Amino acid sequence: GIADYGNKIGLPTVAGAVLYDAGYTANPLVYAGCIGVSDTFTDQVSAEPGDRVVVLGGRTGRDGLRGATFSSMTMDATTGDVAGASVQIGDPITEKLLIDLLADAQHLYRAITDCGAGGLSSAIGEMAEGVGADVELSVIPLKYPGLAPWEIWLSEAQERMVLAVAADLCDELRSLCAIHGVEFTDAGSFTGDNQLTVRFSGEPVLQLDTHFLHSGRPQRSMVAEMPTPQRQQLVAAPSWLTQRQPTDIVLALLAHPNIASKANVIHQYDHEIRGATCVRPLVGAYGDGHGDGVVIAEPTEQFGFAIGIGVNPWYGILDPEAMALAAIDEAMRNVVCVGADPRQAALLDNFSWGNPKRQTTLGELVAAVDGCCSGSLAFGAPFVSGKDSLNNEYLGADGERHSVPPTLVITAVAHVPDAELTVTSDLKKAGNVLLLVGNTHAEFGASHAAMVCNQPIEGTVPQFDTAAPSRYATLHDAMRKGLIASAHDCTEGGLAVALAEMSMGGRLGIEMEPASDVYTQLFSESLGRIVIEVAFENADLVASMFVACSRIGAVSNDQHVLFSDGSKLSIESMLSAWGAQ
Structure with missing residues (x-):
C-alpha cells in the first residue's frame, strides 16, 4: 500500500525499519510518515465569521467509518467483522490532484485542516473553535447513495480537505478546482455564534456549543504506577556470552531477522522519484x-x-525511560552519520502502547515521555509532530489480554549544510584507520546478543551518554572538513555488527587490534558510539578532536574481518548469513 500510493503521487519512500517480535503477531504495527519542504512560511490563522466552509477532494463513503476508534480497540475474534469498513480506501490520483491544487491556491484560503480521524466532525469541529459553524451535510458529494447523516459526518474517507475561504474568493477557488479536476463543495459557513450546527436537508441533526466541545468536557483522572528498572551496571560480559565463540555470535546476529539485510523490502519501494535522493537506504560498492x-x-x-x-521496543520492556533516550540517540546518530548537523535537528514521536487504564502501562508511558523530554533537551532538538495509538492489545487463546511491546518510533530530521559532503557507512579504502568514538560499557540488557544466545529479556539496558550531543557535533565538524571517509553507528548487535556491515558494504576487510574484554567490546549495545573511517595521515588529528576515541583497527584488501580475539570471518560468509532472510 505504501509503495503503490507513494509511487502514484510522486513521492520517494526513502527510510524505514522492519522489526520482528512475537508480540506483534496478532497486532502488527505499521508506521508511515511524510516529510515535506516549504519555501515559504504561512502562519495558521483561525476562520473568521462569514468565511465559507469549503470541502475539497475525494467523495465521502462508509470506508474508514470508526477508523480512529477501531485503531484503538483490543483485537479479538470479532475484529474481522468490522475491520473492512474501518480501513479507508485510498485514491492516490485524487490525492495528487488535490496536492497540486493546494500548491496553487495558497492565497485563496485562510485556514485548512485535513479530514483525518473523525472525518468532517473533527476537521470542521476543530476549525469552528471560538467561532462556530453551520454545515449542510446533504451537499457533501458521496461515493454512493444511502449514507445516513451521522455516517457522512464521521466517515474518514481519504483525500479530503476542509478550508475556511472568504466569500469573495470562492469563485476564484472554484475555477482553480475546475482546472485541476478537484471537486469543490461549499458546505456552509463559519458563523461567529460559537455554535456548531450540523444540518441535513435543512433540518438540524446536531448542535453543540464550541466552548463545551473544546473546553467543557470533564478531564479524566488516572493513576500511574511508575516502573522501577534495574540500572546496576555489569563490570564485564556475562558468562552466557563468553562461553560462545565470537564468530558464531556474529553470524547468528547477522542472520537475526531484525539485523539481516532488508534489501528485499527496500526494493519494493521507489526511493528515486524526483531525483533528489542523495544518500539511499542501500549503499556501498554493490x-x-x-x-x-x-x-x-x-x-x-x-x-x-x-x-x-530510532526504535528498540525490547529496551522498553525493561526501562521505558531509557528506551526513549536510546531511540532519540539512535535517530540522531543516523542523521549525523550521513552528514547532518545535530545542532539543527527536529524530532517526531510515534507511540504504540497497551491499555493506559492499567496503572503499570500508564506508568510506562509517563516514563517514556520523561525520556523523550530529557532527550529533546539534551540535543536541543524540538518535537515538532507525533502520534499515539493506545490499546494495542489482543485476546489470546489463553483467554488473557496481551499487549504489543512498548513501541516508540523516533524520527529525526536534520539540516545537511552541503549535500556534496555526505558520508555513507561502507568502507572506502584499504590502509585507512578505524576509530570508535564514544564509550563502551558492559550493557547487555535486552540486547540482540542476548536474543541469539536464547537469554530472557532482563538486566540493565544501555543508558544515555550525556556527552553524546557534543560528540556528534564534533563529528559533524570533522565531516565538513572532509576528514571522515565513512561512518556507521553501533546499534543492534553492537560494534561487531557495525564493523561487519561496513565491511560487507565496501567489500573490504578489517583487521581489528587486540582488546582485553573482547565480548564487551564486540557485543555491548552502549549508546553514543560511532565507528569512523579516516585516512592514515589524519588519524591522530581526528582522534584528538574527541574526548572519548580509540583506535580499533584498519581497513584491508583481505576479504575477511579479523576480530580482536584473533578469529576471523570471510565477507562471503557474512553476506551469506546477512542476506539469508
Missing part, C-alpha cells in the same frame, strides 16, 4: 550495504536534509 540515515537534496540546491529512525 548498492546492497546497510545505510544509516538518508539524505534528500533538490538538484538545484547545495543543502538538503537527512532522515534517521
Whole structure:
C-alpha cells in the first residue's frame, strides 16, 4: 500500500525499519510518515465569521467509518467483522490532484485542516473553535447513495480537505478546482455564534456549543504506577556470552531477522522519484550495504536534509525511560552519520502502547515521555509532530489480554549544510584507520546478543551518554572538513555488527587490534558510539578532536574481518548469513 500510493503521487519512500517480535503477531504495527519542504512560511490563522466552509477532494463513503476508534480497540475474534469498513480506501490520483491544487491556491484560503480521524466532525469541529459553524451535510458529494447523516459526518474517507475561504474568493477557488479536476463543495459557513450546527436537508441533526466541545468536557483522572528498572551496571560480559565463540555470535546476529539485510523490502519501494535522493537506504560498492540515515537534496540546491529512525521496543520492556533516550540517540546518530548537523535537528514521536487504564502501562508511558523530554533537551532538538495509538492489545487463546511491546518510533530530521559532503557507512579504502568514538560499557540488557544466545529479556539496558550531543557535533565538524571517509553507528548487535556491515558494504576487510574484554567490546549495545573511517595521515588529528576515541583497527584488501580475539570471518560468509532472510 505504501509503495503503490507513494509511487502514484510522486513521492520517494526513502527510510524505514522492519522489526520482528512475537508480540506483534496478532497486532502488527505499521508506521508511515511524510516529510515535506516549504519555501515559504504561512502562519495558521483561525476562520473568521462569514468565511465559507469549503470541502475539497475525494467523495465521502462508509470506508474508514470508526477508523480512529477501531485503531484503538483490543483485537479479538470479532475484529474481522468490522475491520473492512474501518480501513479507508485510498485514491492516490485524487490525492495528487488535490496536492497540486493546494500548491496553487495558497492565497485563496485562510485556514485548512485535513479530514483525518473523525472525518468532517473533527476537521470542521476543530476549525469552528471560538467561532462556530453551520454545515449542510446533504451537499457533501458521496461515493454512493444511502449514507445516513451521522455516517457522512464521521466517515474518514481519504483525500479530503476542509478550508475556511472568504466569500469573495470562492469563485476564484472554484475555477482553480475546475482546472485541476478537484471537486469543490461549499458546505456552509463559519458563523461567529460559537455554535456548531450540523444540518441535513435543512433540518438540524446536531448542535453543540464550541466552548463545551473544546473546553467543557470533564478531564479524566488516572493513576500511574511508575516502573522501577534495574540500572546496576555489569563490570564485564556475562558468562552466557563468553562461553560462545565470537564468530558464531556474529553470524547468528547477522542472520537475526531484525539485523539481516532488508534489501528485499527496500526494493519494493521507489526511493528515486524526483531525483533528489542523495544518500539511499542501500549503499556501498554493490548498492546492497546497510545505510544509516538518508539524505534528500533538490538538484538545484547545495543543502538538503537527512532522515534517521530510532526504535528498540525490547529496551522498553525493561526501562521505558531509557528506551526513549536510546531511540532519540539512535535517530540522531543516523542523521549525523550521513552528514547532518545535530545542532539543527527536529524530532517526531510515534507511540504504540497497551491499555493506559492499567496503572503499570500508564506508568510506562509517563516514563517514556520523561525520556523523550530529557532527550529533546539534551540535543536541543524540538518535537515538532507525533502520534499515539493506545490499546494495542489482543485476546489470546489463553483467554488473557496481551499487549504489543512498548513501541516508540523516533524520527529525526536534520539540516545537511552541503549535500556534496555526505558520508555513507561502507568502507572506502584499504590502509585507512578505524576509530570508535564514544564509550563502551558492559550493557547487555535486552540486547540482540542476548536474543541469539536464547537469554530472557532482563538486566540493565544501555543508558544515555550525556556527552553524546557534543560528540556528534564534533563529528559533524570533522565531516565538513572532509576528514571522515565513512561512518556507521553501533546499534543492534553492537560494534561487531557495525564493523561487519561496513565491511560487507565496501567489500573490504578489517583487521581489528587486540582488546582485553573482547565480548564487551564486540557485543555491548552502549549508546553514543560511532565507528569512523579516516585516512592514515589524519588519524591522530581526528582522534584528538574527541574526548572519548580509540583506535580499533584498519581497513584491508583481505576479504575477511579479523576480530580482536584473533578469529576471523570471510565477507562471503557474512553476506551469506546477512542476506539469508
